[in-house]
Amino acid sequence: MTLEEKAGLLFHSMVVPGPVQQAQPAFGLASTAHMVTGQHLSHFNLVGSIDDPAATARWQNEVQELARRTRLGIPVTFSTDPRNHFTDNAGVAAAAGGLSQWPEPLGLAALRSAELVERFADVARREYLALGLRVALHPQIDLATEPRWARIAGTFGEDADLTSELVRAYLRGFQTAQVGPGSVSTMTKHFPGGGPQRDGEDPHFPYGREQVYPGGRFDHHLAPFRAALDAGARQVMPYYGMPVGTEHEEVAFAFNHGVITGLLREELGFDGIVCTDWGLITDTQIMGQDMPARAWGVEHLDELSRVERVLAAGCDQFGGEARSELVVELVRTGRVSQERLDVSAARLLREKFLLGLFDDPFVDPEHARVTVGRADFRAQGEVAQREAVTLLTNDRGLLPLGRGLRVYTEGIDPAALDGRASVVGSPEEADVAVLRLEAPFEPRPGGFEAMFHAGSLAFAREELDRVLAVCRTVPTVVDVHLDRPSVLPEIAAAAGALLVTFGSSGPALLDVVFGAASPRGRLPFDLPSSMAAVEASRPDVPFDTADPLFRFGHGLSYD
Known part of the structure; x- marks a missing residue:
């Protein structure tokens, strides 16, 4: 292999299905054709919704034809962020589109079933394979010890x-017992555990760059990763954050030799692929918002030195980057050896061979059409959506509701009632109210930054008063969609029934409310009793908020 060909392997860029000769200005990228034939890139994170599986398969085959015509014919490995859930945040996941839709991982955790998680992963694997997606940029096995x-x-x-048990099942479902042409390789993240963020802020942004361990629980966050490595994790992604107050250097994990080589490679014995999180080298824009490279702790380094530092740390790939010329320059100037490149190139090529991509990288568009979003796949996801609904209170047996009531609703499409009740326009006219709320957060500016729900877990006073007024007027069922814990003591006390969901459609929720399905979920975390308790807790210590309103594992059922 030439130096340029080796360098191209080390970049895991983004790509949007479309004309292969057309540049991709949304991500500041050249055309797919140029990245494959000119820059020798062969790993791409597929972004955007997949609404036409056959068209996506045809486009993928076109890209593979491009790759086959290069000098060595190295096939492309396509990857994806999670696609089978409800989250649609360009930084962390993609809309389900045509794929089957299941609860968020939190909802899978609420069901406490390794068998279910393996079944979910097997279904997602088959949908990914039909589309030509061979690397899952998941599971995310950080521990939710900082509720914000x-x-x-x-x-x-x-x-x-629980996380350790479920990640083993997740890997079995995606990778199968023997990694091969029927497998989807998993990229487990975010090593060494991205949960303990200072004040709950996220290191996508400069103000969230610090991970802190006031409780001394750094090793506790490694437990799920030990389980994943034991279960055969093929790839690992370090997080953006930088450890503060530990034995490790205070630089972001992907730049951190002690964490990647000392801990992951040497102590834990991992010889698979390590790919950085996205955007550590190049300043860019996402959704019109300026985004500095997440080179926390080494912001002073130029781009060339950042690349050198990542390679020295022990990483193999640069996520979300297409700067292969920087690696070429480092080798030509003697700052990085050819031998160092060979180590990572061998790992990356080995994975392509094991996945069978060198034998046959193409997919059948007709198979994609009939497999992705197959009726039985969708049905399994919908059952899981209903079972993951978690019932926290049910005052005097308000739920399940009977048919024929007059119902006041918020946050629910009236059509989803499907004739089980009549909809009225105010709480005063109703026999019962059903309110569907989103978990509270403090809005942030910017197109991209606004997609991250951070800050206070408590409802704003005006919104809380409005909800409580409905509860005082009529018996009220409240559902809160939890994308993180919420502070709910006033609502829990006032509502006739309080439910929480982790990715369930309106019809799925209403089936539970009216008794066509029973809630089976159990809380996957504590729900704090106040923001004061959250602020006083230690972000690296699990179950550390004082006097939680509801404990991990709480959940009622109709049985």
Whole structure:
């Protein structure tokens, strides 16, 4: 291989299906054709919704044809962020589109079933394979020990033992017993655990760059990763954050030799692929918002030195980057050896061979059409959506509701009632109210930054008073969609029934409310009793908020 060909392997860029000769200005990228044939890139994160699986398969085959015509014919590995849930945040997940739709990982955790998680992963694997997606940029196995963190929805919650059990099942479903042409390789993240963020802020942004361990629980956050490595995790992604107050250097994990080589490679014995999180080298724009490179702790370094530092730390790939010329320059100037590149290139090529991409990288568009979003796949996801609904209170047995009531609703499409009740326009006219609320957060500016729900977990006073007024007027069922814990003591006391959901459609929720399905969920984390308790807790310590309103594992049922 030439130096340029090796360098191209080390970049895992983004790509949007479309004309392969057309530049991609939304991400500041050249055309797909140029990245494949000119820059020798062969790993791409597919972004955007997949609404036409056959068209996506045809486009993927076109890209593979481009790759086959290069000098070595190295096939492309396509990856994706999670696609089978409800979250649609350009920084962390993609809309389900045509794929089957299941609860968020929090909802899978609420069901406490490794068998269900493996079944989910197997279904997602088959849909990914039909589309030509061979790397899952998940699971996310950070522990939700800081309740304010904006990434909790993608986790399995607060408990290390439950997360460890579920990640083993997740990997079995995606990778299969023997990694091969029928497998989807998983990129487990975010090593060494992205949960303990200072004040719950996220290190996508400069003000959230610090991970702190006032409780001395750094090793506790490693437990799920030990389980994942034991279960055969193929790839690992370090997080953006920088450890503060530990034995490790205070630089972001992907730049951190002690964390990547000392801990992950040497102590834990991992010889798979390590790919950085997205955008550590190049300043860019996302959704019109300026985004500095997340080179926390080494912001002073130029781009060339950042690349050198990541390679020296022990990483193999640069996520979200397409700057192969920087690696070429480092080698030509003697700052990085060819031998160092060979180590990472060998890992990356080995994965392509094991996945069978060198034998046949193409997919059948007709198979994609009939497989992605198959009726039985959708049905399984919908059952899980209903079962993951978690019932916290049910005063005097208000739920399930009977048919024929006059119902006042908020946050629900009246059509989803499906004739079970009549809709009225005010609480005063109703026999019962059903309110569907989003978990509270403090809005942030910017197109991209605004997608991260951070800050206070308590409802604003005006919104809280409005909800409580409805509860005082009529018996009220309240559902709160939790993408992270919420502070709910007043609502819990006033509502006739309080439900929480982790990715369930309106019809799924109403089936539970009217008794066509029973809630089976159990909380995957504590729900704090106040923001004062949250602010006093230690972000690295699980179950550390004083006197929680509801404990991990709480949940009622109709049975």
